[in-house]
Amino acid sequence: MDLVESYKDEMRLIDKPWKGFWIGLLLMALLLLPWLGDEYMIYMVSLVCIYSIGVQGQNILIGYTGQISLGQAGFLAIGAFTLGHLSRLGVPVLLGLLGAGLAAGLFGLVVGFPCLRLKGPYLAIATLGFGIAVYEVFVNSQTLSGGRMGLIVPKFSPLFGLSGSAFYYYFSLLIGVVFTLVSFNIISSYIGRAFIAIRDNDIAAEAIGVNLTFYKLLSFVVSSFYTGVQGGLYGLLMGYVEPNMFTFLESVTLFIAVIIGGLASVEGSIMGAAFVILVPHIFSSYKELVPVAFGISILLVLIFEPLGLYGRWLKIRLYFRNWPFR
Amino acid sequence: MAVKLLSVNSLAISFGGIRALGGIDFELEDQEILAIIGPNGSGKTTLINCITGIYSPDRGQVIFEGESIAGLSPDLVAQRGIARTFQNIRLFNNMTVLDNLMLGRHVKFRKNPFHAVLRIRKEELVHRERVEELIDFLDLHAYRKMRVVDCPYGVQKSVELGRALAMEPGLLLIDEPFAGLTSEEKEETAYRITEIRGKYKTGILLIEHDLRLVSKLADRMIALNYGLKIAEGSPQEVQRNPGVISAYLGNE
Ligand SMILES: Nc1ncnc2c1ncn2[C@@H]1O[C@H](COP(=O)(O)OP(=O)(O)OP(=O)(O)O)[C@@H](O)[C@H]1O
Ligand SMILES: [Mg+2]
Numbered sequence: 001m002d003l004v005e006s007y008k009d010e011m012r013l014i015d016k017p018w019k020g021f022w023i024g025l026l027l028m029a030l031l032l033l034p035w036l037g038d039e040y041m042i043y044m045v046s047l048v049c050i051y052s053i054g055v056q057g058q059n060i061l062i063g064y065t066g067q068i069s070l071g072q073a074g075f076l077a078i079g080a081f082t083l084g085h086l087s088r089l090g091v092p093v094l095l096g097l098l099g100a101g102l103a104a105g106l107f108g109l110v111v112g113f114p115c116l117r118l119k120g121p122y123l124a125i126a127t128l129g130f131g132i133a134v135y136e137v138f139v140n141s142q143t144l145s146g147g148r149m150g151l152i153v154p155k156f157s158p159l160f161g162l163s164g165s166a167f168y169y170y171f172s173l174l175i176g177v178v179f180t181l182v183s184f185n186i187i188s189s190y191i192g193r194a195f196i197a198i199r200d201n202d203i204a205a206e207a208i209g210v211n212l213t214f215y216k217l218l219s220f221v222v223s224s225f226y227t228g229v230q231g232g233l234y235g236l237l238m239g240y241v242e243p244n245m246f247t248f249l250e251s252v253t254l255f256i257a258v259i260i261g262g263l264a265s266v267e268g269s270i271m272g273a274a275f276v277i278l279v280p281h282i283f284s285s286y287k288e289l290v291p292v293a294f295g296i297s298i299l300l301v302l303i304f305e306p307l308g309l310y311g312r313w314l315k316i317r318l319y320f321r322n323w324p325f326r
Numbered sequence: 327m328a329v330k331l332l333s334v335n336s337l338a339i340s341f342g343g344i345r346a347l348g349g350i351d352f353e354l355e356d357q358e359i360l361a362i363i364g365p366n367g368s369g370k371t372t373l374i375n376c377i378t379g380i381y382s383p384d385r386g387q388v389i390f391e392g393e394s395i396a397g398l399s400p401d402l403v404a405q406r407g408i409a410r411t412f413q414n415i416r417l418f419n420n421m422t423v424l425d426n427l428m429l430g431r432h433v434k435f436r437k438n439p440f441h442a443v444l445r446i447r448k449e450e451l452v453h454r455e456r457v458e459e460l461i462d463f464l465d466l467h468a469y470r471k472m473r474v475v476d477c478p479y480g481v482q483k484s485v486e487l488g489r490a491l492a493m494e495p496g497l498l499l500i501d502e503p504f505a506g507l508t509s510e511e512k513e514e515t516a517y518r519i520t521e522i523r524g525k526y527k528t529g530i531l532l533i534e535h536d537l538r539l540v541s542k543l544a545d546r547m548i549a550l551n552y553g554l555k556i557a558e559g560s561p562q563e564v565q566r567n568p569g570v571i572s573a574y575l576g577n578e
Contacts (some may be wrong), residue, residue, distance in 0.1 A: 007454045011447045182443055189442030190428075190435050190450075197418050197429050204416035207378060208493060209404035209433035264420075 013184055030173055034089045034166040043237075044277060047174035050233040052273035056183045056266055057226025057255040062255075063264035064187060065197030065219035068124045071111065071131030072254045075104040075224040075244035077138055079231030084151040084241045094154055097175070104228020105221045107134075111222030116213055131251050138243035153235050168237055175233060179226060183266045185224070195219055196264075227254070256294050258285045260301050262308025266294030271309040329392040331356050332497055337376055337386035337396075338553075346372040348553040349386065354497070357523055359530045361544035361561065363537065365573055369553040370533045371413055374499045377531075378410050379403040391496060405433050409495035411486045412504040413502050413533075419475040423485050426474055427457040430492025446542055460488045463525070464518070480511045487518070491526060498522070499531045503537055512539060519543055537565060549573070 014020045034042055054072065061067050079100035086096040111130050115123050117282055138145040145151060158167035186192050194215045197205035235241040253276050261272020275297070280290045305312050332354040339347045347369045354360050362370050375381045377388050379400040390394040395403055409430075418426050431453040441449065461467060464484045469477050474485060483503065490498055503519065504512045516539050523530060534540040541561035542546070549557040549570045557567040564570055 007445070007451055007458075011445075011450060013445065077481075096426065165404075181445075185443055185445040188445075190437055191442045192441065193421070193425055193429050194432065196421055196425075197432075200418040200420055201416045203380065204412065204418065205398075206400040207380070207404060207412075208411055208430055208489060209401050210429075211401045 001016065011188070013181070013188075016294070018030060027177075033269055034163070039165055040173060042165050042169045044281060046165075046172045046237055048270075048274045048277045049169075049172040049239065050230055051254075051257065051277055052176055053069075053179045053233070053268040054227045054230030055269040055273045056179060057223040057230070058254050058270045059258045059261070059266070059272075060183065060186070060195065060222035060226070061219050062258050063262075064199060065195040065216065067115070067216060067219060068120065069111075069127040069129035069220075069223070070124050070248075070251050070255060070299070071134075072133040072224075072227050073246040073248060073250040074111075074134030075227035076231035076234070076250060077134050077243065078107055079104045079228030079254060080235035080241045080246070081138065081144060081146075081151060081231075082228070083232035083235050084146065084153045087236075088151070093171075093236065097229055100232030101225040101228040104231065105225035108220040108222075108224025109217060111224070112217040115220070119260055128248070128251070131248060135243055135246060135248070145243050146241070150240045151235075152240050153238070155239055172233055172237065175229070179229070180266060180270070183269075187266070191218065198265075209219055219249065253294075254296060260294075260297055260308055262310030263306075265308070265310040267306050267313070269312030271313070275309065330354065330389075331358070331391065332377075333372075333387075333389045334377070334530075335387040335389070337373070337383050337388065339372060339376055339381055339383045339385075345553050346573045347376065347383070350550070350553075350555055352548055352555065352558065354529050354531060356529055357527055359519070359523060359532060359545050361532045361534060361540045361542055362550060363547060363564070363570075364550035365539065367500050368550040368573075370550055371501055372553075373550070374410060374501055374531070374533065377403070377499065378408060385406055404493065407493070407496040408499065409490035409493040409497070411483075411490050411501055411503065412498040413505070415479075415482050415486050417474045417482060417486055417489070420473060422471050422473060423469045423477065423481075424457065424461075424471060427460055427488050427492050428453060430489035431456065433493055457492060460492055463491075463521075464488045480507055483507065483511075483515070487515075491522065494526065495528055497531065499530045499533075501533045502535065503532070504534060512536070516543055534566065541565060 009015065014023065033045055045068045054076065058069065058072055061069055082103040083100040086099050089094065091099065092203045111127060115126055118126055158164050162170065194205065194210045197210055198212060198215055202212060257272035258269065259294045260271070260275050262268025279293055281291060301308055330353045334350055334352050336349040336351055336401060337347055338349045350373060362373065364370050372381065379398050379402065382397050386396065387394055390406055390408060395406060412515045418429060435453060436449050461470060464487065466481065466484060466488065469481055474482060477485065487500070487503065503515050519530065519532065520543060522528065532540065533543060544561050547559065547561045547564040548555055549564050549567065551573040556569045556573060557564045
């Protein structure tokens with residue numbers, strides 16, 4: 001029976017000891033961050049945690065299922081405003097986030113339907129239209145958007161004697177880690193296999209019994225759920241939500257993060273999130289250069305490293321593992 | 327009268343002005359190997375596409391295990407127990423051989439989204455065992471963890487056959503399994519096809535150009551030309567049929 005044991009071993013998330021070691025080290029560093037870094041750094045890393053959720057969701061849709069969406073800003077807005085309204089009604093934060101995810105997921109389902117028949121650029125344009133429509137609705141509806149000043153999201157008081165920023169950081173980190181685990185689990189399950197099958201060969205996928213409608217819609221729902229949660233967490237961190245946080249540019253940013261981080265890679269999604277948060281920070285005194293930097297990075301990725309930062313990382317690792325033989 | 331595994335009645339389909347199938351009738355028994363031959367463009371692949379729901383026929387019926395399946399979508403046809411391979415291999419190229427075979431288990435998988443999200447992999451283990459049996463049967467050990475695109479052509483053909491077998495189909499449709507193989511690979515595949523019938527108890531519809539190989543394998547044979555059935559019978563009978571000879575010679 002030891003054969004069966006080894007199949008089980010293969011299905012572990014952390015299948016090799018060195019992997020556990022590096023992940024442990026990374027988590028340790030993240031946990032100690034409030035002692036190691038200043039307020040600004042804590043804030044930036046919180047943002048990376050929050051963003052990495054939406055980027056993972058977007059990657060499940062684009063990288064794993066092979067469907068494109070340029071309307072993620074719409075789901076972000078829906079998530080953020082849902083959380084905002086719910087927490088003003090006194091709903092606990094975790095439930096509020098669930099609500100944010102579900103509301104966005106529901107709209108994901110609605111957007112997914114017409115998109116079943118669309119491919120490539122047509123799908124991109126349809127989803128882009130959705131993102132812009134959501135923006136317009138919030139801009140034009142005072143009740144939904146909370147008026148000129150935006151919607152104030154009540155701060156919750158930090159627990160365990162932590163400072164406000166440290167507490168929000170730990171909270172974002174926790175949710176980010178949970179979503180990362182869920183991503184890994186989904187993509188290695190029958191659901192993830194079906195997604196990838198659709199991406200690689202939809203005709204064959206159907207011929208082996210994969211229901212294309214169901215799994216494409218599921219991918220839309222999962223991805224928009226993730227994005228909704230990102231929006232909710234973002235609203236929490238900022239303390240207020242207003243429509244201008246969720247312009248078309250935000251959809252583009254998520255898209256860029258997926259491409260630069262690496263298609264069909266969870267680790268890459270996190271790297272991509274870090275990239276789109278940290279690069280504008282580096283260029284903070286030359287804001288107009290940010291789009292240029294993004295554009296050049298995308299070109300470089302597409303030309304030299306189609307697997308993105310994650311692909312590059314794999315190569316570096318291989319290099320050092322085989323060093324000095326090369 | 328016992329129900330036939332598959333019966334196809336006056337199946338017809340046209341594309342624009344081209345009549346690809348002009349009313350085909352035939353039946354296939356349990357565990358029978360039926361070969362379909364015919365020159366290029368005679369409608370063999372189209373026939374498979376109509377049975378599996380990729381095309382919906384203009385006319386005619388497809389009855390599988392006593393139920394009509396014409397017009398069902400391909401995934402529903404697959405769930406009924408019909409598996410196929412493609413003339414131009416269609417695999418999930420960026421996945422490993424193992425994952426491709428696991429996808430063949432998709433219809434048999436008891437799907438529980440909570441197990442998927444929480445990484446409970448009991449069901450996975452069950453199917454993994456079945457897949458390992460297939461890896462044994464098809465001799466794919468060396469390629470198990472390899473990406474399918476990186477595998478040699480012959481191996482890809484085996485993987486595609488394995489993926490279809492993983493579905494434990496009642497009926498297996500194989501479109502040109504020997505095309506592009508070396509002569510050893512051909513012999514091996516031919517041997518496997520006879521094995522499959524005994525081991526997995528499936529009926530097999532086999533499309534092939536290589537008359538020598540196919541006449542060794544098939545119980546019965548049907549010849550198509552321009553979307554019409556021009557001969558049916560034992561492989562010897564069909565090959566001697568003057569219509570078949572002229573269709574082949576006239577074409578080559
Ligand atoms: N989707 C389609 N659109 C238009 N015409 C088609 C389509 N599919 C098949 N045909 C036509 O139907 C006819 C039969 O094609 P089919 O692929 O079934 O032939 P075949 O017997 O499989 O040939 P081969 O031995 O070359 O594989 C051909 O004339 C082909 O051009
Ligand atoms: Mg053909």
